Amino acid sequence: MNEKPNKLKWHVLFIITIGLISAGIYSASQTINYKWQWHLVLPYIVDTSPIDIIAQGDASAAVDAEGVITLTFDNGAPSRVITGADQVLISDGDLIFEGDLLARKEGVRSGVLIDGLYMTLKISVISLFFSIIIGLMTALMRISDNPFSKNLSILYIEIIRGTPLLVQIFIVYFFLGTIFDLDRFTSGVVALSVFTGAYVAEILRSGIQSISAGQMEAARSLGMTYTKAMTYVILPQAFKRTLPPMAGQLINLIKDSSLVSVISITDLTKAGREVVSGSFATFEVWFTVAGLYLVLTFTLSWGIQRIEKRLANNDR
């Protein structure tokens, strides 16, 4: 049986279905009389507006023929020279007060949404790192015979899995944050790492326990300590086996990071909210935000698939 023409048929059907869904969404949006203005979103991705140059203190200004501004501050602070301004808004000899607009420069900057994307990436990567460390330690405690370690890890996992992340973020920020004087960003990282760590722990535990007991016995019979056997024999196999569920959990981490916007961290979601209130292009902004999240999660799952493939080449 030749299966090729059969499969082609289904590929075509897939494309037609996607096309129909897209057309349906488009015509549905037509009925609500919404004016799509995608160009409003662009400045929040790439910001090309002139950059304002502001005076940091009271001063007297000198402007020469080339448009170079020299500020001599009243309080004796070192004078400031501003070069390369595209638009000078003061004249020679003006008295300047703190906060005055002096000049404008042309320039290309990342927009608010891209800054938010960077913040989401930063908080996710740092939390990912810590959640794997926390998860690994907890998983090892969970499988140990020692009742202290075992109960401690079970308590941690149950508490974290049994309460909503949003509530945990509030507790970390308002309670722990007040006691230990944590800033918003640290609070966000702590909440996300501790939350994801509990799930990573359970994934790793199941991975470790899925390795046959004979592997540990073989390693120990060669004279390896428990730690060495774990490090060189059990964990490398367990990590490989848990890559697919781990990928899912780490993608969840990226998505969960949107919740830190409630403690005023300007991540992608918070940036999206700000842009909506500034541009009123509600639909366009949220579609763009979703697209930017997809860029992050697709990159991560693609990366993990690459690792999976490379490891699969070693042994089947």
Add this chain to the structure above:
Amino acid sequence: MTDKQKYTGNDMIVTNDVDKIYPNGCHALKKVTTNIQRGEVVVIIGPSGSGKSTYLRTLNQLETISSGEIIVDGVKMYADDTNINKLRENIGMVFQSFNLFPHLSVRENVMLAPLKVAGRSKADVISEAEVLLTRVGLAEKMDIYPNQLSGGQQQRVAIARALAMKPDMMLFDEPTSALDPEMVGEVLDVMKSLAAEGMTMVVVTHEMGFANEVADRVLFMEDGVLLVDDIPENIFGKVTNHVRLQKFLSNIR
């Protein structure tokens, strides 16, 4: 001081009144007492569930004992100052299910313990691994992964891996039971050559031919009790006057 003098230098493994009771109440070993001499090949036979594998596994403490004492190479296994990892370096073990490390190549399987346990240099260990793998006839398979090998080949790698730590004694836990019949010979040949070199070996097996040919002594166990401890001629010869052993041998023939 006195412990070492009490046992003659010829004893490699001494087991006195070894008892093993599992937490579920199963009494797996009952007062097993025997000595295994340096260079001796001892084969343990018996019906399944007789405790022969359990006994073998107590010899490197993969299984702990409930009472009694085990002395390996003059070292009391359950003394407070005994480092079990150090002791195990000197006891090679080969398992029924091979237990090769699937994430490492054949060569890396053999090299892992010398590198990470003995802490030896990579250059040394690489050449030694080649010598060992050549010896078990797998020189050309060094860079492939265990699951691309046949069962017999895997078991030979497992023997090479155990030998890499240069142990003074080897324990074999039904090394040929998981193999296709045509692969049993290649593994037994490697074991015979080890025996010929004077390696101290304790082998749990159902290969009566091997026991008859290679063993210096055969132990017959049943229900956790060491019933017969004798030279193979007296076990496999025509006149075995032990009823239980007679029944076991006639069942497997």
